[in-house]
Amino acid sequence: MDNRRPKHWMPRVGDAVDYHSIIGGKITSKSHIVTHVSTDSAGQPVAWLEGGETKPPRGCVHCDALTPVP
Numbered sequence: 153m154d155n156r157r158p159k160h161w162m163p164r165v166g167d168a169v170d171y172h173s174i175i176g177g178k179i180t181s182k183s184h185i186v187t188h189v190s191t192d193s194a195g196q197p198v199a200w201l202e203g204g205e206t207k208p209p210r211g212c213v214h215c216d217a218l219t220p221v222p
Contacts, residue, residue: 161220162189162197162215163186163189163199163215163218163220164186164189165186165187165188165189166185166186167185167186167220168183168184168185168220168221169183169184169185169186169199169201169218169219169220169221170182170183170184170218170219170220170221171184171201171208171209171213171217171218172217172218172219173209173217175214175216175217179219180209181204181205181206181207181208181209182204182205182206182221183203183204183205183221184201184202184203184204184208185201185202185203185204186199186200186201186218187199187200187201187202188200188212189215190212192212196214196215197214197215197216198212198213198214198215199212199213199215199218200212200213201213
C-alpha cells in the first residue's frame with residue numbers, strides 16, 4: 153500500500169487519485185478523477201471526485217485525503 157504524497161502535491165482537474173477516509177491510512181476507494189478543486193469556507197483545499205473502481209465520496213473531500221494514482 154502506497155499512501156505517500158509528494159510534499160507539495162495538490163490534485164488538479166483531470167488527475168487520477170485514490171481516496172483515504174483516514175488521512176495517511178489505507179485506501180478507502182480507488183482511481184477517481186478530480187472534477188473540481190477549490191477551497192472550503194475555512195480556506196482549506198478541497199476536491200470533488202467522480203468515477204473510480206468504487207463509488208466516490210459524496211460532496212467535496214480535503215485534498216490531504218487524496219494521493220495520486222501511480
